[in-house]
Amino acid sequence: MNVLNFMQNFFTDGSHWHGYDGIPQRVWEHVQYTAAALAIAAAIGLPVGLVTGHTGRGGNALAFVASGARALPTFGLLVLMFVWLGLGIVPVMIPLVVLAIPPILITTYEAIRTLDPSPVDAARGMGMSEGKILFQVELPAALPLILSGLRSATIQIVSTATIAAYVALGGVGRYILDGLYQRNFEKTAGGAALIAILALLVLVVFWAVARVAVSPGVRRRRTA
Numbered sequence: 001m002n003v004l005n006f007m008q009n010f011f012t013d014g015s016h017w018h019g020y021d022g023i024p025q026r027v028w029e030h031v032q033y034t035a036a037a038l039a040i041a042a043a044i045g046l047p048v049g050l051v052t053g054h055t056g057r058g059g060n061a062l063a064f065v066a067s068g069a070r071a072l073p074t075f076g077l078l079v080l081m082f083v084w085l086g087l088g089i090v091p092v093m094i095p096l097v098v099l100a101i102p103p104i105l106i107t108t109y110e111a112i113r114t115l116d117p118s119p120v121d122a123a124r125g126m127g128m129s130e131g132k133i134l135f136q137v138e139l140p141a142a143l144p145l146i147l148s149g150l151r152s153a154t155i156q157i158v159s160t161a162t163i164a165a166y167v168a169l170g171g172v173g174r175y176i177l178d179g180l181y182q183r184n185f186e187k188t189a190g191g192a193a194l195i196a197i198l199a200l201l202v203l204v205v206f207w208a209v210a211r212v213a214v215s216p217g218v219r220r221r222r223t224a
Contacts, residue, residue, distance in 0.1 A: 003189050010190030021174070027194065029170035033089075033161045034198075037096035038154055044097070045104030045153075046146070053112025053142075054134045062109055066102040074099050078163050092164045099160055100153035107149025111142035143214050151206040158198045162191075172198070 010016060016023055052058045074095045081091035115138055123133045139146075162173025175191030178184070 006186045006189035007193045010186040010193075013186075016190070023194070026170055026172050026174055027198070029164075030158070030161055030172045030194075030198065033092065033096065033164055033169075033171055034154065034157045036089075037093055037100055037157050037161070038150070040093065041097045041100035041104055041153060041157075042150065045101045045149075046108055049105045049108025049146075050112060050134060050139070053109040054130070054138060056113065059109065059113070062105060066106050069098050070102045072098055074160055075163060075166075078166065082167050087168060089169065091167055092161075092169060095163065096157050096161060100157050103152040103156070104149045107152070108142075108146050111145035111149070112138050114145075115141050140215060144210060147206055147210050147213070151202065154202050154206070155199050158202055159195060162195065 011023075019025070048062070052062050072095075077095040077098060078091060081094050085091045112134075119137050119141070120133055123137045128136070161171055162176055164171045165173035165177040172191050172194045175187045175194070179187030179189075179191060
């Protein structure tokens with residue numbers, strides 16, 4: 001049997017669609033892990049990226065921290081957190097947040113720093129405060145690139161949240177881990193397919209958000 005047959009058998013098996021190990025339950029758990037990690041990473045990365053991008057200070061330190069975070073092995077960090085903190089959601093959240101912060105942080109910083117300075121200078125000449133300049137002038141213009149950083153971080157979290165299964169939690173990774181342990185390749189292939197589907201859904205969601213949140217003028221300038 002090839003991979004497509006494994007996937008077909010997995011998704012057409014009615015037992016996989018209900019119960020604590022059903023697809024809806026596992027997908028919901030995976031979405032919860034992803035949303036929680038993204039929210040924490042965004043709460044850290046967005047403010048720091050916006051402020052450093054606006055002021056132009058701390059860019060080198062930011063790049064150093066982001067590069068260091070990217071170099072950390074996610075699975076190794078999970079094992080370390082598990083040994084230190086034991087079972088629970090926290091040992092999973094920490095490596096996922098560390099994974100997601102760099103793309104959010106760096107992209108937000110670059111989105112603000114690479115803007116055309118003319119509108120910013122004009123806003124200062126009109127007497128606007130630095131806070132208003134950041135949120136009313138720079139942020140709307142930088143939003144497409146900022147959203148791309150959030151999208152990249154979300155896809156990385158979706159793909160990596162399978163590690164939750166290694167510390168006895170749920171999510172789609174449960175199918176992959178259990179399938180490998182049981183030599184049930186239908187489960188493994190089905191879990192991998194679900195991860196791919198979730199990643200594609202992330203692209204669709206962020207495309208829709210960009211259509212709503214980004215002003216038409218900014219979109220036209222980016223496509224011109």
